[in-house]
Amino acid sequence: MTAPYVPQMALYREWLKETRRLEFADFDEMRRWSVTDIDGFWQSVWDYFDIQSPTPHSAVLANRKMPGAVWFPGASVNYARQIFRHVEPAHAAGLPALISSGEDGVLTETSWPELRRKAAALALHLKANGVRSGDRVAAYLPNIPETIIALLATVSLGAIWSVCAPDMAAPAVIDRFKQIEPKVLIACDAVTYAGRRHDRHSVIDELRRALPTVQHVVLHSESAAAETRLASILAGRSAEIDAFEPEWLPFDHPLWIVYSSGTTGLPKPILHSHGGMIVVALPLSTLHNDVGCSYQANSFGERFHWYSSTGWIMWNCQVNALLNGTTCCIFDGSPGGSKDKPDWTTLWRFVAEAKATFFGAGAAFFANCTKADIDLAAIGDLSRLRILGSTGSPLSADTQSWFNERFAALAKINGNAAQADMWWANISGGTDFAGAFIGGNRELPQTPGTMQCRLLGCAVEAFDEQGRAVIDEVGELVCTEPLPSMPLRFWNDPGDARYRASYFETYPDNFDGSGRGPVWRHGDWLKINPDGSCVIYGRSDATINRHGLRMGTSELYSAIEALPEVLDSMVVDLEYLGRDSYMPLFVVLREGIALDAAMKARINKAVEAGLSRRFLPNDIFAVTEIPRTLSGKKQELPVKKLLLGHPVEKVINRDAMANPGCLDWYLDFAKSYLSKQAGAA
Numbered sequence: 094m095t096a097p098y099v100p101q102m103a104l105y106r107e108w109l110k111e112t113r114r115l116e117f118a119d120f121d122e123m124r125r126w127s128v129t130d131i132d133g134f135w136q137s138v139w140d141y142f143d144i145q146s147p148t149p150h151s152a153v154l155a156n157r158k159m160p161g162a163v164w165f166p167g168a169s170v171n172y173a174r175q176i177f178r179h180v181e182p183a184h185a186a187g188l189p190a191l192i193s194s195g196e197d198g199v200l201t202e203t204s205w206p207e208l209r210r211k212a213a214a215l216a217l218h219l220k221a222n223g224v225r226s227g228d229r230v231a232a233y234l235p236n237i238p239e240t241i242i243a244l245l246a247t248v249s250l251g252a253i254w255s256v257c258a259p260d261m262a263a264p265a266v267i268d269r270f271k272q273i274e275p276k277v278l279i280a281c282d283a284v285t286y287a288g289r290r291h292d293r294h295s296v297i298d299e300l301r302r303a304l305p306t307v308q309h310v311v312l313h314s315e316s317a318a319a320e321t322r323l324a325s326i327l328a329g330r331s332a333e334i335d336a337f338e339p340e341w342l343p344f345d346h347p348l349w350i351v352y353s354s355g356t357t358g359l360p361k362p363i364l365h366s367h368g369g370m371i372v373v374a375l376p377l378s379t380l381h382n383d384v385g386c387s388y389q390a391n392s393f394g395e396r397f398h399w400y401s402s403t404g405w406i407m408w409n410c411q412v413n414a415l416l417n418g419t420t421c422c423i424f425d426g427s428p429g430g431s432k433d434k435p436d437w438t439t440l441w442r443f444v445a446e447a448k449a450t451f452f453g454a455g456a457a458f459f460a461n462c463t464k465a466d467i468d469l470a471a472i473g474d475l476s477r478l479r480i481l482g483s484t485g486s487p488l489s490a491d492t493q494s495w496f497n498e499r500f501a502a503l504a505k506i507n508g509n510a511a512q513a514d515m516w517w518a519n520i521s522g523g524t525d526f527a528g529a530f531i532g533g534n535r536e537l538p539q540t541p542g543t544m545q546c547r548l549l550g551c552a553v554e555a556f557d558e559q560g561r562a563v564i565d566e567v568g569e570l571v572c573t574e575p576l577p578s579m580p581l582r583f584w585n586d587p588g589d590a591r592y593r594a595s596y597f598e599t600y601p602d603n604f605d606g607s608g609r610g611p612v613w614r615h616g617d618w619l620k621i622n623p624d625g626s627c628v629i630y631g632r633s634d635a636t637i638n639r640h641g642l643r644m645g646t647s648e649l650y651s652a653i654e655a656l657p658e659v660l661d662s663m664v665v666d667l668e669y670l671g672r673d674s675y676m677p678l679f680v681v682l683r684e685g686i687a688l689d690a691a692m693k694a695r696i697n698k699a700v701e702a703g704l705s706r707r708f709l710p711n712d713i714f715a716v717t718e719i720p721r722t723l724s725g726k727k728q729e730l731p732v733k734k735l736l737l738g739h740p741v742e743k744v745i746n747r748d749a750m751a752n753p754g755c756l757d758w759y760l761d762f763a764k765s766y767l768s769k770q771a772g773a774a
Contacts (some may be wrong), residue, residue, distance in 0.1 A: 099391055100535035101383050105735075109140055118230035120534055120546060121625050128552035128574055131157070135372060135550065135577065139165070142375045142417070145178070148171055148343055154575065154718035158610045160592060165368055169341040171368045172348055173212065173249040174498065179388070179418035180205040180614030186388035189420055191238050192396065193449045196426035196439075197237050197283055197307075201204040203238050208245070213337035214329040215246035215311075224277055224342070226251030229350070231275035231307075233266060233293070235259050235284050235365055236403050236425040239313055239323055241412055243279050248348055248367070249339035252276075255350040255362075258404030258681040259284040261723060262297040265544030269352050273584050274361050279323065287431040350584055351406055351524050353595075360749065361591060362584035364525050364709045366577075373578035374413035375551075381532040381548055382518045383480060384451055386418040396580040398422035399453035399482060400440055405724045406524040407453070407484065409458075422447040428458055437465040443472030444496075453482025453518070456492070457724060463495045464657065469503050476507040484529075485725060487629050489651035493517060497541065519544045521629045523615065525596070526578045530570065530615065531627045543626040543652075550646040551576065555619045556612075560605045563621075569633055570619035571600065571612045579613070631729075637666040637676065637708065646729060652703025653678070653696055658686045661720045665708060665733040677736075678710035681719060688693065688715035714762070718755035725751065735763040 106123065109115040113133070117123040132153040136609065139153075140146075149398030150168035184188070184205040205213075224230065230247040234240040240276040247254045255273055257266045259281055280297050283290055301307065309473030314321045347367045352360040378384055379395075385392040397414040398421075401407035415422045424443050437559075441462075444452045459481075469475065483497065497515055504513035517539060530553045531544045539545055547553045555568030562568075583592045585637035593611075600612035618630035631647040646664055653662045661681040661703060682688060693713050700709050720728040730743040741760060747753040 098393070101385050102534055102536055104391065105141060105380050108351070108681055112140070113137065120537060124547060124549055124625075125409045127549040131550075131574060135164075136548075136627060138372050139374055140380075141374075144170065144371060144375075146344075149524065157575065159559050159575050159579065159597065159613055160589060160611075160664040162579065163579075164575075164577045165344040166414075168344040168368060170344055170368045170371060171173065171251075171339040171342050172370060173245045173339040173471060174315060174341075176245065176415045177209050177212075179386075179415070182211050183388045183420075186394075187539055188387050188394060188550055190415065191241065192420060192422045193238050194424055194443050194447070195237075196288065198442070198446075199449050201238070208242065210237075210334060210349070211242045211327040212245040212249060212328075213334045215243060215323075215326055216249045216339075217333060217337060218311075218329070219246060219252070219277060219309075220250060222277065224250055224309075226254045226342070227347070228277070229273045229275040230254055230277045230279065230531075231273070232256040232403075233259055233278070233280035233296070233303070234313060234403060235281060235422050236401065236408060237313075237326070238268060238405055238423070241415075241421070241423075242327065244349070244412065249337075251340050251342050251362075253347045253350060256403045257406075258402040258723075259296075260286060260402065261478065262748060263296045265723065266296070266300060268746075268748060269304045269360050270300070270304055273350055274318070276306060277305060277309045277311065278304065278307045279311045279313070282316070283314075287427040288434070289431075304742050326726075328751045330400065338542070342367055345581060347581060349409065351409065351527065353524060361595065362524060364581045364584055366581050369577040369579070369581075370413070370725060371416060373576060374410070374416055376549055377410075377520075377529055377532065378414055378419070379417055381520075381529070381534060382451065382482065383516070383533070383535040384414065384417070384419055387420055388418055391479070392478065393450050394420075395451065396420045396422050396447060396449045396477075397451045398423055398424070398440075398444055398447065398449040399451075400428055400455075401457065401621055405485075406527055409527055419690075422449050428454065435465070437462045438467050441467065441469065444478060445475050448474075448477045449481060450477050451480040451518075452478055453484070456483045456488040457485065459483060459488060459496065460492050460654065463492050464660070469499045470506055471592060474507070474729070475503065476509045476512075479511055480516055480518055482520065482533075484522070485653070486629065487521075487647040488517075488519055488542070489647075489655070490540075491596050491651065491655050493519075493541035521627075522619070525580065525615070526576055527577050528576070531619075532631065535734050537626075540626065543622065543628050545627075546625050547621070547627065553619070553621075555621050556600070560600060560612075561774045565620065565623055567618050567620045569599070570615040570629075572615065573609070573612050587610035599715060621749075621750060637664065648728075649700065652699045653680070656695060656699055657702070658683050658692065659696070661719045663727050665727060665729055665736065667733065667736055670687045676708075676710050677715045679716045679719065680713060681717065682715055690714065716755070716758060720745075721751045721760065722751060723751050732759055732763075735759060737764055738767055 146168040150165040155166050156163040189202040190205040190208040194200050278421050319325045348367045350362045373732050384395045387395045397419050398675045399411045429439050500515040501513045518533035520532040522530040537545045552574035554562040557563045558566050596613050598613035599614040618633045620628045663679045667675040734744045
């Protein structure tokens with residue numbers, strides 16, 4: 094590429110000028126246009142990305158309310174069709190659709206024609222076994238090409254996809270799949286993670302017993318009968334397969350069901366639409382993540398990698414890269430080696446070998462890399478890497494600065510001057526709407542510890558306790574206007590009762606006297622800085638309120654976990670109904686480090702230096718693990734409720750935990766704490 098690279102956001106802005114005669118003084122003005130002229134903005138997304146439909150839409154937003162917005166009525170789309178439109182041009186440019194690897198380090202490429210052919214073969218197999226539009230296909234599969242192929246095959250028919258990761262125990266999977274009553278189960282009978290092969294035959298047997306609606310099972314296995322073996326089905330070739338095309342579906346036709354982490358009760362099955370996902374994913378992936386169509390001009394032949402298991406919404410967002418003709422790089426396995434042999438260079442070596450241009454992961458991954466003090470220069474050729482992405486929890490300024498310094502040094506070695514100022518596309522969103530509210534913009538300045546902007550089309554505000562939008566203050570993250578990817582509904586939720594309770598009860602109809610409808614409350618603490626950049630402070634229901642000062646837990650973790658001796662931490666604030674605040678801190682220390690007086694003093698000093706003496710914990714306890722959800726989130730609120738005397742069965746679902754074995758320690762701690770409280774009363 095000889096011409097200088099132009100950011101994707103700049104290309105879109107110029108397109109708006111040429112085709113819409115719209116000019117903006119800055120990004121903030123363009124963002125405000127996108128959330129006030131809602132029809133104009135989302136129609137521009139439709140046109141800019143040339144979304145195709147054999148039937149015209151009669152409106153953009155026909156019903157402007159939450160929940161219940163009606164988008165692009167009359168239009169017909171298909172998620173798989175949007176991906177397969179790139180087959181010929183991408184293949185002609187010599188670009189693969191998928192690059193995959195596991196812990197063995199062997200790279201495999203899947204071509205665009207192969208992706209389409211295999212999806213067609215499986216789609217016809219499913220159709221022959223009775224799968225029709227609206228049926229649910231459940232998958233218990235890892236992050237491998239076959240899983241993406243199975244998704245595309247399913248949605249090609251108008252059937253509804255849902256996947257659980259094979260590291261999930263049978264009860265957790267059953268809690269999810271039993272609610273949606275699948276007709277077909279596609280499952281693996283073994284998976285490799287952290288150097289160990291884990292048999293899953295017993296889980297499949299349990300799933301078959303617990304899911305009576307399943308009429309057909311396809312196995313990703315070497316030992317299954319050929320007629321039910323996924324590999325045999327995908328190897329099929331015929332004129333019918335070659336001629337297969339995905340069905341045209343209404344814009345709001347159900348696409349997939351994803352699940353909330355479900356800390357209490359059954360996980361919430363969240364239903365998203367074909368059209369909503371297409372029109373929201375394209376501007377996020379392209380404009381805000383600055384990843385252009387791989388085979389078009391002004392592109393680096395993009396190769397997108399976001400490390401994820403199939404149990405996290407980032408797996409879906411990773412697949413979304415295919416919607417714009419981008420090569421998707423997927424890794425199946427542990428990102429940090431094994432317990433006996435930790436290795437935080439694993440993903441970096443995959444990124445180097447796959448020649449990825451974008452590398453995203455959870456914030457905790459990058460923090461672990463800094464603690465391990467990995468040597469980027471010794472990993473391999475990272476010269477094509479131009480963007481880093483982070484989500485899942487707030488990325489600390491220290492972690493981001495650490496990598497910036499390393500890439501600046503690496504740039505001198507490999508001669509890639511652009512890496513001297515590595516750009517981070519840090520995002521914050523959720524499973525709830527399969528997208529992001531806060532993210533990046535290549536054209537804006539970036540400051541470690543902050544996210545650059547609110548996304549186009551996202552009417553995001555920080556609300557104070559009176560429901561007023563505030564700037565430069567921490568408030569509730571809300572969205573005041575509909576988004577196309579907000580859930581259609583929750584599955585099996587009569588009257589949308591659970592859906593409304595989850596997002597719309599805090600700010601219901603006309604809550605502020607303005608006459609507007611409900612406002613989406615996301616459950617995060619957000620501060621919008623005067624320059625438009627944003628900081629996420631963690632979950633709003635796990636906030637610290639010390640002596641009248643409110644603080645998100647993420648800032649405390651940034652201070653504490655910067656200490657090399659601290660591997661992980663969790664804090665809860667037991668201020669409740671006028672009681673004095675009691676804030677215990679739980680820490681996981683490196684092997685061989687004792688929580689003695691000197692170590693406690695170091696932790697307190699870090700809190701005092703990073704925040705304030707106001708936020709010093711009342712007590713510090715050494716633990717072996719911090720309880721986390723299956724998607725990796727610290728379970729602050731359930732532990733807080735345990736310490737406030739709530740019964741465990743009302744507070745936490747062990748099957749929704751990544752490490753349920755650690756819960757017993759916290760139950761014993763809560764029992765002891767509550768006993769002391771009762772004695773003091």
